[in-house]
Amino acid sequence: MLKIQSISTYYDNLRVLSGVSLHVREGEAVALIGANGAGKTTLMKSITGLLPPRRGKLLFMDKNIAGTSANRIVRKGIALVPEGRKLFAALTVLDNLMLGAYHRFSADKSEIDDDLEKIYEMLPRLAERKKQYAGTLSGGEQQMVAIGRALMSKPKLLLLDEPSMGLAPTIVEEIYSVLRRLRAEGLTLLVVEQNVRQAFNLASRAYVLETGRIVVQGPVEDLKENSEVKRAYLGKGYKEVWE
Amino acid sequence: MTSVWKPEYELMDREELEQLQLERLQTIVHRCYRNVAFYKKKFDEMGLLPEDVNSLDDLRKLPFTVKDNLRDSYPYDMFAVPLREIVRIHSSSGTTGHPTVVGYTRNDLLHWSELCARMMTMVGVGRDDVIQIAFGYGLFTGAFGLHQGAELIGASVIPTSVGNTRRQILIMRDYKSTALVCTPSYAMTIVEAMEEQGVDPKTTDLRLGLFGSEPWTEKMREEIESKLYIKATDNYGLSEVIGPGVAGECPERCGHHIAEDHFLPEIIDPETGAQLPPGEEGELVITTLTKEGLPLIRYRTRDITRLHYEKCGCGRTLARIERIARRSDDMLIIRGVNVYPQQIEHVLLNIEGTKPHYMIYVTREGAKDRLEVWV
Numbered sequence: 001m002l003k004i005q006s007i008s009t010y011y012d013n014l015r016v017l018s019g020v021s022l023h024v025r026e027g028e029a030v031a032l033i034g035a036n037g038a039g040k041t042t043l044m045k046s047i048t049g050l051l052p053p054r055r056g057k058l059l060f061m062d063k064n065i066a067g068t069s070a071n072r073i074v075r076k077g078i079a080l081v082p083e084g085r086k087l088f089a090a091l092t093v094l095d096n097l098m099l100g101a102y103h104r105f106s107a108d109k110s111e112i113d114d115d116l117e118k119i120y121e122m123l124p125r126l127a128e129r130k131k132q133y134a135g136t137l138s139g140g141e142q143q144m145v146a147i148g149r150a151l152m153s154k155p156k157l158l159l160l161d162e163p164s165m166g167l168a169p170t171i172v173e174e175i176y177s178v179l180r181r182l183r184a185e186g187l188t189l190l191v192v193e194q195n196v197r198q199a200f201n202l203a204s205r206a207y208v209l210e211t212g213r214i215v216v217q218g219p220v221e222d223l224k225e226n227s228e229v230k231r232a233y234l235g236k237g238y239k240e241v242w243e
Numbered sequence: 244m245t246s247v248w249k250p251e252y253e254l255m256d257r258e259e260l261e262q263l264q265l266e267r268l269q270t271i272v273h274r275c276y277r278n279v280a281f282y283k284k285k286f287d288e289m290g291l292l293p294e295d296v297n298s299l300d301d302l303r304k305l306p307f308t309v310k311d312n313l314r315d316s317y318p319y320d321m322f323a324v325p326l327r328e329i330v331r332i333h334s335s336s337g338t339t340g341h342p343t344v345v346g347y348t349r350n351d352l353l354h355w356s357e358l359c360a361r362m363m364t365m366v367g368v369g370r371d372d373v374i375q376i377a378f379g380y381g382l383f384t385g386a387f388g389l390h391q392g393a394e395l396i397g398a399s400v401i402p403t404s405v406g407n408t409r410r411q412i413l414i415m416r417d418y419k420s421t422a423l424v425c426t427p428s429y430a431m432t433i434v435e436a437m438e439e440q441g442v443d444p445k446t447t448d449l450r451l452g453l454f455g456s457e458p459w460t461e462k463m464r465e466e467i468e469s470k471l472y473i474k475a476t477d478n479y480g481l482s483e484v485i486g487p488g489v490a491g492e493c494p495e496r497c498g499h500h501i502a503e504d505h506f507l508p509e510i511i512d513p514e515t516g517a518q519l520p521p522g523e524e525g526e527l528v529i530t531t532l533t534k535e536g537l538p539l540i541r542y543r544t545r546d547i548t549r550l551h552y553e554k555c556g557c558g559r560t561l562a563r564i565e566r567i568a569r570r571s572d573d574m575l576i577i578r579g580v581n582v583y584p585q586q587i588e589h590v591l592l593n594i595e596g597t598k599p600h601y602m603i604y605v606t607r608e609g610a611k612d613r614l615e616v617w618v
Contacts, residue, residue, distance in 0.1 A: 005262070005297075005298070006265070006269070008294070019269060019296070021262070022266065023262050056297070213269075213293065213294065214266065214269060215270060215274060216270060217266055222350050225350050225353075226535065227324060227325075227328045
């Protein structure tokens with residue numbers, strides 16, 4: 001579904017991604033892990049057109065999308081749940097969700113209502129708080145609004161940039177059970193995470209990004225055995241690390 | 244588990260496979276540059292950076308690795324992980340200098356077992372088979388690779404190891420071995436011993452032979468098949484790359500499918516090092532795509548073959564190498580004529596009353612080379 005071949009992305013003259021290649025197949029959940037500053041968010045921005053790569057190929061459904069503007073990429077079926085939620089704090093939950101469907105204005109209203117119902121069914125807390133201003137919600141609730149807003153665009157591929165950031169472990173578990181459900185329903189996911197354990201629970205394959213380069217990649221089972229991944233990302237608490 | 248069959252890789256669409264290979268190649272190049280001093284030095288000398296590899300075509304920019312590089316790094320200098328991550332060590336005999344040492348991480352061992360199991364499944368080994376492994380157990384990779392593969396399939400493994408031919412035959416008959424793993428020449432030794440002992444090969448349960456670790460001819464295959472009443476299959480591997488499991492035959496017998504999800508093959512002109520197009524004869528060069536312990540970039544195998552990418556009758560999309568025609572380094576030139584040992588074998592097999600055991604003596608009288616074959 002998504003194929004990235006050797007992309008390099010720059011902030012002015014600073015190269016942040018150096019020849020990154022990655023793919024996500026239809027129906028697959030893929031994790032992208034890495035430390036702060038590795039270039040994970042930049043990669044998300046490159047895919048969504050917010051920061052187009054200077055070199056390399058970006059193929060979505062076999063069509064090149066490099067250089068396509070962000071709003072057109074959303075129409076093609078890629079939605080991003082951005083790092084830090086980025087909600088419209090002064091708008092209600094409902095308005096935030098409806099904004100996710102802004103490009104579907106010509107669609108049948110009942111279709112959009114159906115989608116909204118589905119999201120309320122999956123995230124019942126949002127139904128309870130639909131009239132509340134997004135800024136007054138807790139972090140976990142805000143994250144759910146951000147996911148709901150992305151789903152309102154009816155994406156084929158959902159990108160999530162650190163959905164667990166700053167949330168309590170029980171809330172993280174809740175968010176991830178929603179993501180597992182989306183996966184089971186056939187949605188294709190690419191998740192950027194620092195919470196490697198959760199990401200490995202969700203995804204079947206993963207990539208490790210370090211200073212703008214993919215240094216390890218493969219099935220999650222292999223990565224769990226990889227010494228570099230164990231040391232750097234699974235932490236000292238991981239049962240097999242004794243050093 | 245009755246068979247190890249990975250259609251998601253073995254039947255992969257070429258475009259998808261190339262994407263996977265590119266991703267894995269870039270990863271391995273980064274890891275080699277970062278973790279292996281030999282590669283860092285080579286890259287720096289050539290003014291190359293890992294990010295210069297932007298397509299599979301860029302492979303040709305990368306340096307070769309030869310067996311001498313491994314010898315010079317004796318024992319562990321080319322490992323890309325600390326020794327505590329290595330869970331198995333194999334090594335060559337070292338008859339021609341320092342031995343080459345190869346190390347496997349836990350993941351490497353898992354991949355190796357799976358690759359051997361895939362290769363064995365391809366020729367029809369299943370969990371009902373009783374597999375007699377008459378390869379030498381020890382530093383040599385052959386026995387362990389097929390042993391692990393057979394266990395993964397769930398077959399019954401008899402690790403007889405090599406030698407004591409009388410006992411091999413006894414075990415084969417009484418333990419009801421259905422598959423024999425050994426070198427083709429040892430299969431011939433077993434045939435001869437059976438003839439001497441008056442054991443009729445038809446009375447055994449043997450149905451399959453998985454032969455490898457030395458080049459052999461079609462002629463020899465016919466002979467083994469007709470004398471042992473089995474299907475004889477060939478497989479290809481080399482310990483530096485992983486051991487057996489690099490490539491193996493499918494029932495179509497149109498070459499060996501190379502496990503391209505783990506190994507990136509090229510054919511080069513052994514003289515100039517230039518990459519040759521598919522179908523042309525040259526030296527096989529392999530880049531390992533998933534190995535953690537001892538990753539190799541463009542390893543020169545010295546084996547001469549051809550690469551074919553046309554789809555195979557068995558349905559697998561993986562490229563095929565032809566059976567190894569010869570080595571790029573054991574060719575004899577006798578009075579200007581190229582002579583390969585396999586050619587001599589072929590002639591011998593066509594003479595009634597000879598056996599494919601022979602020795603070649605090359606001497607020089609004055610300016611004239613003289614080649615004697617002792618049969």
